Amino acid sequence: MAATIKDIALKAGVSAATVSRVLTNKEGFFGDKTAKKVRDAAKELGYRKNTSAMELVTKKSNDLAVIVNATKTNFSNSIIDGIQETAFPENLNVIILYAGDEDSERQKRAINTVVERSVMGVLLLSVDLAPENLEILQSANIPFCFLSISLDERNLPFISSDDFQIGYQATKYLIDQGHTKIGLAGLDYQHTITGTLRLNGYKKALSDAKIKFDEDWLSEGDYSYEAGKNTMSKYTAKTNLTAVVCGSDWAAIGVMNEARSLGLSVPENISIVAIDGTELCKIVQPQLTSVTQSFYEMGVSGVNWLLNKETRTEQSITPIEIHSRQSVRRLTMND
Amino acid sequence: MAATIKDIALKAGVSAATVSRVLTNKEGFFGDKTAKKVRDAAKELGYRKNTSAMELVTKKSNDLAVIVNATKTNFSNSIIDGIQETAFPENLNVIILYAGDEDSERQKRAINTVVERSVMGVLLLSVDLAPENLEILQSANIPFCFLSISLDERNLPFISSDDFQIGYQATKYLIDQGHTKIGLAGLDYQHTITGTLRLNGYKKALSDAKIKFDEDWLSEGDYSYEAGKNTMSKYTAKTNLTAVVCGSDWAAIGVMNEARSLGLSVPENISIVAIDGTELCKIVQPQLTSVTQSFYEMGVSGVNWLLNKETRTEQSITPIEIHSRQSVRRLTMND
DNA sequence: CTGTTAGCGCATTCAT
DNA sequence: ATGAATGCGCTAACAG
Numbered sequence: 210m211a212a213t214i215k216d217i218a219l220k221a222g223v224s225a226a227t228v229s230r231v232l233t234n235k236e237g238f239f240g241d242k243t244a245k246k247v248r249d250a251a252k253e254l255g256y257r258k259n260t261s262a263m264e265l266v267t268k269k270s271n272d273l274a275v276i277v278n279a280t281k282t283n284f285s286n287s288i289i290d291g292i293q294e295t296a297f298p299e300n301l302n303v304i305i306l307y308a309g310d311e312d313s314e315r316q317k318r319a320i321n322t323v324v325e326r327s328v329m330g331v332l333l334l335s336v337d338l339a340p341e342n343l344e345i346l347q348s349a350n351i352p353f354c355f356l357s358i359s360l361d362e363r364n365l366p367f368i369s370s371d372d373f374q375i376g377y378q379a380t381k382y383l384i385d386q387g388h389t390k391i392g393l394a395g396l397d398y399q400h401t402i403t404g405t406l407r408l409n410g411y412k413k414a415l416s417d418a419k420i421k422f423d424e425d426w427l428s429e430g431d432y433s434y435e436a437g438k439n440t441m442s443k444y445t446a447k448t449n450l451t452a453v454v455c456g457s458d459w460a461a462i463g464v465m466n467e468a469r470s471l472g473l474s475v476p477e478n479i480s481i482v483a484i485d486g487t488e489l490c491k492i493v494q495p496q497l498t499s500v501t502q503s504f505y506e507m508g509v510s511g512v513n514w515l516l517n518k519e520t521r522t523e524q525s526i527t528p529i530e531i532h533s534r535q536s537v538r539r540l541t542m543n544d
Numbered sequence: 545m546a547a548t549i550k551d552i553a554l555k556a557g558v559s560a561a562t563v564s565r566v567l568t569n570k571e572g573f574f575g576d577k578t579a580k581k582v583r584d585a586a587k588e589l590g591y592r593k594n595t596s597a598m599e600l601v602t603k604k605s606n607d608l609a610v611i612v613n614a615t616k617t618n619f620s621n622s623i624i625d626g627i628q629e630t631a632f633p634e635n636l637n638v639i640i641l642y643a644g645d646e647d648s649e650r651q652k653r654a655i656n657t658v659v660e661r662s663v664m665g666v667l668l669l670s671v672d673l674a675p676e677n678l679e680i681l682q683s684a685n686i687p688f689c690f691l692s693i694s695l696d697e698r699n700l701p702f703i704s705s706d707d708f709q710i711g712y713q714a715t716k717y718l719i720d721q722g723h724t725k726i727g728l729a730g731l732d733y734q735h736t737i738t739g740t741l742r743l744n745g746y747k748k749a750l751s752d753a754k755i756k757f758d759e760d761w762l763s764e765g766d767y768s769y770e771a772g773k774n775t776m777s778k779y780t781a782k783t784n785l786t787a788v789v790c791g792s793d794w795a796a797i798g799v800m801n802e803a804r805s806l807g808l809s810v811p812e813n814i815s816i817v818a819i820d821g822t823e824l825c826k827i828v829q830p831q832l833t834s835v836t837q838s839f840y841e842m843g844v845s846g847v848n849w850l851l852n853k854e855t856r857t858e859q860s861i862t863p864i865e866i867h868s869r870q871s872v873r874r875l876t877m878n879d
Numbered sequence: 880c881t882g883t884t885a886g887c888g889c890a891t892t893c894a895t
Numbered sequence: 896a897t898g899a900a901t902g903c904g905c906t907a908a909c910a911g
Contacts, residue, residue, distance in 0.1 A: 210685070213888055224898045229890055240896060255683055260660040262888035264596040266903050272657075279628075293614075293642055297650065302657045305640040307628055315632065322607075322637045325595040348590055350545070434827060462827050469829065492769060492797050494804065494829055548904055559882045564906055575880060597904035601887050 212254035220250040232258070264327070273301045273515065274323040277334040279309045282432075283458065284487050284504045285334050288356055291508020292332060299516060301329065313339040324349040330515035332356055332508075337401070356511050357504070359402045360524075368510050368525045370502045372403050375529055376410025379454040379482045379500045382531050384418045387540030388452040388480060391415070394440040394464055395430035396456025396484075404429075404456070407484070411454060423448070432456045437463020445471055451540065452480035458489040461497050465536070476538035486532055495535035503527040547589035555585040567593065599662070608636045608850065609658040612669040614644045617767075618793065619822050619839045620669050623691055626843020627667060634851060636664065648674040659684040665850035667691055667843075672736070689849050691842050694737045695859075703845045703860045705837045707738050710864055711745025714789040714817045714835045717866055719753045722875030723787040723815060726750070729775040729799055730765035731791025731819075739764075739791070742819070746789060758783070767791045772798020780806055786875060787815035793824040796832050800871070811873035821867055830870035838862040 214228040221228065223243055230238045231247040239247075250256075264270055273296050277285050289305065296303050306322060309315035320342045323331050331346070331353040338346065343365075346353055355367035376393075383391050393411050398404035408427070415422045425448045430436025437460035444450060455461035461483030465475050473479050475495055483490055486501025506527050514521060549563040556563065558578055565573045566582040574582075585591075599605050608631050612620050624640065631638050641657060644650035655677045658666050666681070666688040673681065678700075681688055690702035711728075718726050728746050733739035743762075750757045760783045765771025772795035779785060790796035796818030800810050808814050810830055818825055821836025841862050849856060 214890095215888080225889080226891080226899080227897055229888095230897085233890075235890095238896065243896080257656075257660050257684065259600070259662075259888050261596040261599040261662075262903090263890080264903095265594070265600055265888080265905090266890050268903080289642065297653070302653065303642065304657075305642070307624070307638065307640070318632070318637065321592075322639075325592050327594075327596075349592065434823075466827065466829070488769075492801065492828065494801070549906095550904080560904090561883080561906080562881060564904095565881085568906080570906095573880065578881085594904050597887090598906080599887095600889090600904080601906045603887080 211259075212251075212256045213259070214256075216254055217247060217250045217256055220254065221246040223247060268327070270327055270329050271300060271302055272326065272328040273303050273512065274326075274328040274331040275303060275305045275334060276308050276319050276323070276331060276336055277305060278336045279307050279312075279315070282335060283489060284357070284485055284502070287487065287504035288334055288508040288511075291505040291510075292512050293508070295509045295512040299512070301512070304328070308336050313342065316342050317345070320345050324351065327351065330354075332511045332515070333358075352515050354511055354514050356507050357502075359406055361402055361406075364523060366514070366521070366523050368507050368514065368527060369403075370529050371526045372406035373410040373413075375484055375500050375502075376407035376412075376454070377414045378410070378529065378531060379484060380411045380414035381418075382498075382500075383452045383454065383480060383482060383537065384414060384420070386452075386480070386537055389418075389420050390423075390426070390448070390450045390452070391420075392426045392428065392444060392450040392453035394428045394444070394453050394455050395432060395436040395460025397429060397431055398427075399429065407456070426450065430456060430460060432460055434459040434463040436460050437465075438467040440464060441467035442471070445473075450479065452482070452537070454482050454484070456484055458483045458485040458487050458497065458499065461499075461536075462489065462493055465493065465497070476536050480537040482537060486530075490532070490534060498534045498537045499532050501530045501532050503529070546594075547586075547591045548594070549591075551589055552582060552585045552591055555589065556581040558582065603662070605662055605664050606636055607661065607663040608638050608847065609661075609663040609666040610638060610640045610669060611643050611654050611658070611666060611671055612640060613671045614642050614647075614650070617670060618824060619692070619820055619837070622822065622839035623669055623843040623846075626840040626845075627847055628843070630844045630847040634847070636847070639663070643671050648677065651677050652680070655680050659686065662686065665689075667846045667850070668693075687850050689846055691846050692837075692839070694741055696737055696741075699858060701849070701856070701858050703842050703849065703862060704738075705864050706861050707741035708745040708748075710819055710835050710837075711742035711747075711789070712749045713745070713864065713866060714819060715746045715749035716753075717833075717835075718787045718789065718815065718817060718872065719749060719755070721787075721815070721872055724753075724755050725758075725761070725783070725785045725787070726755075727761045727763065727779060727785040727788035729763045729779070729788050729790050730767060730771040730795025732764060732766055733762075734764065742791070761785065765791060765795060767795055769794040769798040771795050772800075773802040775799060776802035776806070780808075785814065787817070787872070789817050789819070791819055793818045793820040793822050793832065793834065796834075796871075797824065797828055800828065800832070811871050815872040817872060821865075825867070825869060833869045833872045834867050836865050836867050838864070 218225040306319040308319040398408040428440040483497040483499040486499035490497035641654040643654040733743040763775040818834040821834035825832035
C-alpha cells in the first residue's frame, strides 16, 4: 500500500539506489535535476520512509529513550523538558516509557523494548533498576545514564544533585535561622541511596553545629504526600520539633497540611524546608522554602552525555540552591 | 556482534526457520526437544530479537504511541496510568512522545515518528493537531483517537468529558448554593472547542436559572495558574462576583491565591469551583470543590478503542462528578 | 514437525 | 552521477 523507494524510482525514472541517495541527502552523489524529480515523485506519492527498514540496514536509530519511574514524581516534567529541548535540535526523537520501581516485570518490559529497538541511548529518570534488568541494559551495548538518582556503590554513570549536600544545606539553613530541634521526614533512608545520603548530610550539619541528634527526629517515608502526613502525625506524639526537613515537595505539603490539622501553624509553630523546589512550593500557602534542584539541567546534561558532548565522566553533579519563601520562621532569643 | 537467529540455528543444529517458530511460539510447529535446544542456545548467546527486522516483515507493531501536549497539564498522568494499565496485559508497549500545541514543527516530528514506525495505534492527549499534521496521521492508515478534547466540527474519533455539561454542572452547583453573580475564568473559549462548550454550558445554566448574564463575568485564559491569577486581578476592578468557575485546577488555584492577595478569603468572600479534580484540589487550603473528570477511564477507553474492544463509535463520553470540598460557601438570606 | 526459498524496504558496495 | 547487485535479520509460504 504505502509507497516505497521503488515506486518513487519507477515514477522518477531512476534507480532505487538513486532515490535512496537523494532522500538521505548523500550530497555529491546526485545531480540537481534528478534530485528534483525524485523529491517531486516522493511528495506526490506521499512517501514515508520505513523506519524499520532503515534501522535494519543502518543499525542506527535517532530515538532517544527515556525511562521514567511510575511513582508520582512531579519533577520529571522539568527533566523531560530539558531532554526535549536539547534533543530536538540534534534531530533526536525522544520516546518516553514508563517503568515501575517495584514492579520488576514492567521495568523489564520497558528495558527490553528499548534494547530490542536499539535506540541510540537511554536515560533513566529516578528509576532504580533491578539487577537483572541492569544486566540486560548493559549487555545491549547502548549508552545509558541515570538521572536524578545517586548510585554510589555500583560504578554506573549518573547525573544528579549532591544528595549529601541537599541534606546538609537544608539542615544548616534551619540551624542558621536559630532552630535546634529539627526533624527529617518523608524520605526513605533505608532503601534508597538518595535518602541515605541526605540523612548523612542532615546528621553532619547537626554535629557541625554541636547539636545532639535524636533518633525520634527521624520519620521515614516514601517521598509522597501521604508519607508527609503520616510522618507529621507521628511526630507530635513524641517530641516538639521547631522545624522539619522534608524529603520532597509533596512530602512537605503533607507535613504542612497535617500540621495544620493538628492545630499547628506554619511557620509560627513549625518551620518547613522542602526538597525539590518545583512549582508546587509556590502555589501552596504559605509558600514553601526549598532546596531547589536543577532538574531541567539534568535533562540537558543527560542528552549531552549521550551525545558525548560532555566529557563522559561516570558521574556528574548539578547545582542546588536554597529558595527562601515563607515556611521558615527565624527563631529569636525569646523563643 | 549481537546474536541472530542464524547463530542460534547453528548452535542448536536446526534451521533459522525453526528458531523463528520456537521463538515466536508458533505452537504445534515444533517439537519439545528442539524447542528446548533452541531456547537454551538463545539464552546462552544472549539473544535479543531485532524489532526492526520483525516489524519489517510482519508489518505489525506492538507499540502504542501516546502523543501528549507539551503544555503543563497535570491530569495527563492519570490518563497515561489508565492507558498503561490497559495496555500492559495486552502485551502492548506504550511509548510516549511530547508534541507542542503551538509549535507545529514539534508536533510534526512526533507524528512523523509514530507514522514512520507504523505503531499499532496512537492516542492524542489534549493535543489539537494542526491540519497538515492531521493529514499525515490520517493518510498513514493507523488507528488513532483523541483523548480529553472535544472535536465537534471535524468528524474525528475522540473520548472526552461532555464539556457543555462540565460548564453547566459547575455553574448550576453554584446557583444551587445561592449564588447569582458567577464568573467564568481561566479558560479559552475563543480558540478551544473545549472552552467554547464549557462557556455554552455556563450560559445555559445561568439562563435556566433566569440569571442575566454579564459579559464582565468572563475572563479568558489558557487554563494555567498564571491565567487564574491574572483573571482574578482583572475581576475585582470591575465587578463583585460571589463565585467563579475556573477552567482547570491550576487556574482555580491561581484565582484562589490572587483572591487571597487581594484580601478576599475563600470561600467567605468568594466561592470557587475547579474543573478537573486532580489531587491538586486536595492539597491546597481550602480544598477545592471540583467538577471531576474521569481521566483514568479515558485512558482505558482509549486503548480499548484502539483494540476495537469497544464498538468504535466516533465519539464517546466519560462521566463527570461534582466533588464538594471546602471552596464553596452556601449563600443564605442574609447575604 | 522441519528445512529451503523468497522477500519485506532500504543503504551500500561495486561497477560504469 | 547513476544502476545492478547484495544483504541487514527476520517471517512466511512451500515442500517434504
